[in-house]
Structure formats: C-alpha cells, structure tokens
Amino acid sequence: METLVAPNADDLHPDVALVERVRSGDLSAFEQLMKQYDRQIFRIAQHITQSREDAEDVVQDTFLKAYTKLDQFQGNSKFYTWLVRIAVNESLMRLRKRRNHPTVSMDEDIQTEEGSVPRDFADWAPNPEQLYRQTELAEILRNNVEKLSPGFRAVFALRDVDGLSTEETAEALGLSIPAVKSRLLRARLQLRERLSRYFRLPSGEQA
Amino acid sequence: MNCREFLERLEDYIDPQTATELRAELDTHAFGCSHCQVTFNTTRKTVEIYRNNELYELPQNLREKIQEAVMKKCSKMREANKDCSGSTSE
Numbered sequence: 050m051e052t053l054v055a056p057n058a059d060d061l062h063p064d065v066a067l068v069e070r071v072r073s074g075d076l077s078a079f080e081q082l083m084k085q086y087d088r089q090i091f092r093i094a095q096h097i098t099q100s101r102e103d104a105e106d107v108v109q110d111t112f113l114k115a116y117t118k119l120d121q122f123q124g125n126s127k128f129y130t131w132l133v134r135i136a137v138n139e140s141l142m143r144l145r146k147r148r149n150h151p152t153v154s155m156d157e158d159i160q161t162e163e164g165s166v167p168r169d170f171a172d173w174a175p176n177p178e179q180l181y182r183q184t185e186l187a188e189i190l191r192n193n194v195e196k197l198s199p200g201f202r203a204v205f206a207l208r209d210v211d212g213l214s215t216e217e218t219a220e221a222l223g224l225s226i227p228a229v230k231s232r233l234l235r236a237r238l239q240l241r242e243r244l245s246r247y248f249r250l251p252s253g254e255q256a
Numbered sequence: 257m258n259c260r261e262f263l264e265r266l267e268d269y270i271d272p273q274t275a276t277e278l279r280a281e282l283d284t285h286a287f288g289c290s291h292c293q294v295t296f297n298t299t300r301k302t303v304e305i306y307r308n309n310e311l312y313e314l315p316q317n318l319r320e321k322i323q324e325a326v327m328k329k330c331s332k333m334r335e336a337n338k339d340c341s342g343s344t345s346e
Contacts, residue, residue, distance in 0.1 A: 076334060080327055087323065091314040101312050105322065108314070112326045117333065167263070167295045178305055190309050209307050234267050241295075241302040248298075 064128035071119060083112050086129060089211060090136045096206035097140035099195050100147075107143060111136040126220055133213070133221040137203050144199055167238055169245040177248035193243040201236035208233055257285040262292045270300055 064085075070078035087108055094107035114135050115122075122131050178186055194202060207218040208229075219229045257265075262285045268274040269282045286293045314322075 074334065076327065076330055079330060080323065083323055083326060087319060088314055092311065095311045105314070105318065109322050109326055113329055116326075116330045167291075170291045170294050172294050173298050173301060177301060178308075186305075187309060190306065194306070205306065209303055230267050234263075237270075237299050237302055238266075238295075240306065241299045244302055244305070245298060248301075 062127055065124055068119065068122060068124070068128055071116075079112075079116060082128065086132055087112070089129075090132065093133060093136055093203075093206045093211055094140045094143075096194075096210055097137065097199055097202050098143050098147075099191065099202070100143075103140070103143040103147065107136060107139045110139045114139065127217070130213070130217050130221050133207065133211075133217075134223065137207075137222060140203070141199055167242065169242055169249065171245065171249040173245070173248040174250055177244075180248065189244070189247055193240060196243065197236060197239060201232060201239065204229060204232045205236050205240075209237075257281055259285075259289060259292055262286070262289070263295070266296060266299060269296055270303065 064082065067078045067082050071082070090111055091104050091108050094104035094111075095101060098104055098107065111132065115132055118135075122128065174180055181189065194205075197205070203222060204218060207213045207221060208215070213221065215226055215229050215233075218224075218233075219226045222229065224232070262269075262282060265278065265282060268278060269286075274282075286296055
C-alpha cells in the first residue's frame with residue numbers, strides 16, 4: 050500500500066485530524082464526527098428512503114460501517130463525502146430490503162424516458178406554494194418524489210437539499226460528473242412535469 | 257441556440273455561477289422562446305419548492321439514543337480488536 054503524500058497542513062480539513070485520532074483509538078473523536086454529521090445523514094437518508102424509520106436505521110448503520118471501515122478512508126476525499134457515500138448505499142439497501150426486491154440501485158429506472166423531455170408548457174401560478182396549505186403541499190411533494198427512482202432521489206437530495214457540489218455528488222454516488230448532471234436534469238424535469246398538474250395556471254390565464 | 261441545446265444547458269442556467277457569456281446566450285434563446293422560458297421558470301421553482309420542503313428533523317432525544325447505541329457498539333469493537341490483535345500496528 051502506498052502512503053498518501055501529505056498535503057500542506059493548511060489544506061487539511063479538520064475532520065482529517067479527528068479521523069487520525071479515531072484511528073489511534075480515541076473514540077471521543079468519532080463521537081464528535083457523528084454529532085457533526087448525523088443530522089445531515091438523516092436528512093439524506095430520509096429523502097432517499099422516504100421513510101423516517103428507515104432513515105433512523107440508516108444513520109446508525111452508516112456510522113457503524115464508517116467506524117469499521119475507517120481504514121479504507123484515504124483522505125483524498127472529504128470525510129463527509131465518504132460518509133455520504135456509505136449512507137446512500139445503506140439507504141438503497143434499506144429500500145431493497147423493504148421491497149424485497151433485489152434491483153433497487155442507483156440505476157433503477159434510469160433508462161425510462163418519461164419526463165425527460167418537457168411536455169407541459171403551461172406556466173405556473175406566481176406563488177404556487179400558496180395554492181395549498183403547508184401540509185397539503187408536503188403531501189403533494191412526498192407523493193410525487195416517491196415516484197422518482199431512488200437514483201434520482203439520491204441526486205436530488207445531495208445537490209438540492211444537502212447542497213453538495215456536482216463533483217462531491219459524483220464522488221458520493223460513484224458516478225461521473227456528466228452522469229450526475231444528466232440525472233439531476235432529468236430528476237428535476239420529471240418532478241417539474243408532475244408538479245405542473247397542481248401548480249399550473251388554468252389555461253388561458255397569464256402569470 | 258435551439259430548444260434542445262437550451263434544455264441541455266438548463267442546469268447551467270439554473271446554476272447562479274454560470275459564466276456570463278453562456279448566460280447571455282441562454283438569455284437570448286429564452287427571451288424568444290416561451291416554451292423554454294416556462295420550462296426554465298417552472299424547473300427553477302421545482303428546485304426551490306423541493307429545497308424548502310423540510311422533512312422531519314431528527315428529534316434530539318432520538319439523536320442521543322442513536323449516538324449512544326453507535327458509540328457503545330464502537331467501544332465493544334475497539335475492545336475486541338485490542339484483545340485479538342495485541343500490539344499489531346506501528
């Protein structure tokens with residue numbers, strides 16, 4: 050095994066020092082990492098699994114796996130991105146278990162063309178979210194996001210909710226940058242098409 | 257730029273960091289094409305609605321419970337490793 054060339058001390062992310070401490074047996078450093086990231090991991094897992102219970106399990110499994118596999122963390126990516134990668138895999142695994150369906154993966158349904166090309170060109174009401182009560186809006190979103198493939202939900206969750214960069218998302222999902230871009234576009238267009246039914250202006254009206 | 261090219265660059269149009277030259281090209285197309293304008297506006301809105309829709313926050317008591325459970329297991333694993341590996345590393 051080749052050791053990594055140490056970057057300048059200034060470039061080192063503070064997490065790297067924490068990881069080093071964990072490796073030398075300091076568990077409190079791992080607790081610190083967990084407290085730092087458990088909320089985000091929960092949020093991502095919830096977006097992918099669409100289930101609060103599954104997301105809770107994913108948080109637990111992600112950190113346990115991270116601890117046992119810490120030797121595999123090379124330090125050439127951010128610790129958080131590495132953690133997210135584990136969380137995405139754990140989330141997909143949960144979905145597989147829940148559906149008892151072995152094919153849930155990043156690629157599931159990715160070939161479908163539905164919604165990849167916009168068909169609905171009706172403009173939306175100026176403030177579409179005000180057309181519905183908060184709870185109704187949340188329900189509409191949930192129902193429609195659930196219909197997206199898990200792979201699309203993952204890209205959505207990382208880019209649009211967690212705010213990871215395209216590069217970080219690619220790394221966390223094990224995809225190329227063009228693949229992330231194209232999936233994000235298709236995910237957004239599919240959801241747009243679905244939401245258009247609820248938010249469009251009645252025909253003839255102008256925004 | 258035609259509609260297909262515009263759609264291919266839609267991600268860049270939504271991204272506020274897109275270079276001004278490309279943005280100007282996209283602007284020119286969107287200005288003259290109502291379908292692409294609607295697609296852009298509603299896609300941007302979709303992102304915004306999705307982003308603002310907070311799912312549940314992990315409640316503090318549950319958070320602590322999960323942290324505790326994980327730390328307990330990690331601690332057990334560490335002890336087990338010590339027992340079976342003795343003085344391996346270095």
